Amino acid sequence: MVGKWLHGEAGKHCSDVVLMNDLHESCYEFHEAASQALLLVDLGKREAAMTIVRGSRFFKDASDRYQSNLAKLHLSFEMA
Incomplete structure (x- = not known):
C-alpha cells in the first residue's frame, strides 16, 4: 500500500525531496530484510x-528507520 502511494501520483505531491529519498531508501531496506x-x-x-x-x-534498524520516516511524512502533511 505504501509503495503504491510513494510511487504514484500522491507521492509526487510531497515537496520534501530529502524526506522522500530517505523514505524510498528505508522502504527498500525494510523490504530487503523482510x-x-x-x-x-x-x-x-x-x-x-x-x-x-x-x-x-x-x-x-531497517524497521525503525522506515517507521520513523513514515512518521515524518505524516507530520509533514499534517503541518502543511
Whole structure:
C-alpha cells in the first residue's frame, strides 16, 4: 500500500525531496530484510527466519528507520 502511494501520483505531491529519498531508501531496506526472513521460511528454516525478525540488528534498524520516516511524512502533511 505504501509503495503504491510513494510511487504514484500522491507521492509526487510531497515537496520534501530529502524526506522522500530517505523514505524510498528505508522502504527498500525494510523490504530487503523482510525478504530474507520470508526466503528462509520458504526454505523450511522457520527458526532462522524468526531469529532475523526478532534478533537481527539489520531487520530492527531497517524497521525503525522506515517507521520513523513514515512518521515524518505524516507530520509533514499534517503541518502543511
